Amino acid sequence: MIKKLKKYIEYIFFGDDLKSDILFIILILIIYSIVNLIYPPLFSVIVSPSMEHTYFNIKKYSTYNITINNFTEFPYPNGLYIGDIVIILPINTQYLQIGDMILYKGISIYSGEDIFHRIIGYNNTNFIIMGDNNPGPIVFENENDMPPNRIVGTGILRIPFLGYIKILI
Incomplete structure (x- = not known):
């Protein structure tokens, strides 16, 4: 047998x-x-250009005391693109650091979906988060004061282009 x-x-x-x-x-x-x-978020697909580096400008990170040298040490320093799949694992938020990429639960009427952005600072016990291609934290998503209970997990692996299959379906 x-x-x-x-x-x-x-x-x-x-x-x-x-x-x-x-x-x-x-x-x-x-x-x-x-x-x-x-675990539905395990294979998360990037569906917006908020993490793309096509027109990336590091200067906006200086407000948060992040230098180009810091940024090159972060996970995914070259960004993420529409159609990329990111493998997400749950994590205890006490282990998260500046530069880590996290998936969080969207709350606004515009998204309502999980969003994948980078931690750029702390606000007491909460996080400050921003997409690499965004001019700043998204106010209506409370990215400037993100409570840990909205964080779903962190990205551990990027698989380019494979997410287009899911996007097309």
């Missing part, structure tokens, strides 16, 4: 016919669905 199962799995992953390709796609969809039920 184990040998048959092993052979079947090898066929799904390494078969070279249409049937194995279809089975592989079905397997991926099943895995994605299960992950989406257990």
Whole structure:
């Protein structure tokens, strides 16, 4: 029985016919669905240009005492682009640092969705957050005073372009 199962799995992953390709796609969809039920933000797709570096200007970070040298040490110093998938893991907010990229729960009528931005400072026990391509923190999302309970997790891995599949669907 184990040998048959092993052979079947090898066929799904390494078969070279249409049937194995279809089975592989079905397997991926099943895995994605299960992950989406257990922890939906795990595979978050960037859908706005707020983290892009096409017209990036580091000068706005000087207000928060962040230099170009600091910025190059941050996660994703070259930004994130529409269609990127970011793997999000939950984190205890006490371990977050300036420069970390976080996914937080949007509250405004304009978004209502999770938003992926960078921590740029602290406001007592709350965070100051901003998108790299934004002129400043989004006031109507309270990015200048973000409570820790709105933070969903932090990004640990970027997969470029793969999110376009989800965006198109």
